[in-house]
Amino acid sequence: MADxxxxxxxxxxxxxxxxxxxxxxxxxxxxxxxxxxxxLGAFVLGWGIQREAGLRVPAGPVVEGASxxxxxxxxxxxxxxxxxxxxxxxxxxxxxxxxxxxxxxxxAFLAExxxxxxxxxxxxxSRQGTWWSRLGAPVSAAxxxxxxxxxxxxxxxxxxx
Numbered sequence: 001m002a003d004x005x006x007x008x009x010x011x012x013x014x015x016x017x018x019x020x021x022x023x024x025x026x027x028x029x030x031x032x033x034x035x036x037x038x039x040l041g042a043f044v045l046g047w048g049i050q051r052e053a054g055l056r057v058p059a060g061p062v063v064e065g066a067s068x069x070x071x072x073x074x075x076x077x078x079x080x081x082x083x084x085x086x087x088x089x090x091x092x093x094x095x096x097x098x099x100x101x102x103x104x105x106x107x108a109f110l111a112e113x114x115x116x117x118x119x120x121x122x123x124x125x126s127r128q129g130t131w132w133s134r135l136g137a138p139v140s141a142a143x144x145x146x147x148x149x150x151x152x153x154x155x156x157x158x159x160x161x
Contacts, residue, residue: 003080004067004080004098004099005080005082005096005097005098006096006097006098006099006101006104006105007096007097007104007105007106009106009125010082010096010106011082011083011094011106012106012125013094013106013107013108013123013124013125014083014085014094014108014123018123018125019125021127022105022125022126022127023125023126023127023144024124024125025107025122025123025124025125025126025144025145025148026121026122026123026124027121027122027123027148027152028112028119028120028121028122029119029120029121029152029155029156030116030117030118030119031117031118031119031120031155031156031159032117032118032159033117033118034113034117034118035118036118036159037089037091037111037113037118039158039159040091040111040118040120040155040158040159041086041091041092041111043111043155043158043159044091044092044093044109044110044111044120044155045061045062045084045086045091045092045093046061046062047061047062048154048155048158049109049120049151049154049155050070050109050151052150052154052157052158053147053150053151053154054072054150055070055071055072055077056070056071056072057070058070062081062084062093063081063084064081064082064083064084064093065080065081066080066081067079067080067098068080068081075102076100077101077102078097078098078099078100078101079095079096079097079098079101080095080096080098081093081094081095082094082095082096082106083108085110089112089113089114090110090111090112090113091110091111092108092109092110092111092121093108093109094106094107094108094109095107097126103126103127103144104126104127105124105125105126105127106124106125106126107122107123107124107126108121108122108123108124109121109122109151110122110123111155118159120151120152120155120156122148122151122152124144124148126144
């Protein structure tokens with residue numbers, strides 16, 4: 001476990017199999033043809049998915065190693081950027097939860113391009129990280145599903161503009 005990260009499997013959202021002992025999320029949606037890949041990659045690496053979903057995000061681009069605190073209303077969401085990807089057919093980043101985050105785990109936000117087009121891909125593994133999130137586990141799971149859908153829609157809208 002690195003510094004104040006709340007889990008040991010750093011970078012595992014990029015592995016083919018997500019780690020055992022966590023709730024898994026793996027959603028991928030086509031957003032357009034190959035021509036929208038650069039726009040989607042820039043949107044993802046500029047915090048666009050989170051901002052458009054209603055979170056307060058840092059100014060500037062995503063930076064590997066940065067510890068930041070996103071906010072959902074008054075709720076702090078402390079994370080560390082554990083990986084930034086800027087590959088020919090995949091761009092995005094992975095953040096891991098830090099102490100104080102209601103969950104423990106990791107989430108990846110990716111723009112991917114293949115022969116069928118450009119895709120937004122959100123992968124996560126998580127479990128409740130606080131007593132109050134354990135108490136509200138069903139609400140927590142519903143919120144994660146709701147925000148994942150917001151992330152996917154934000155990416156679709158971004159490439160339409």
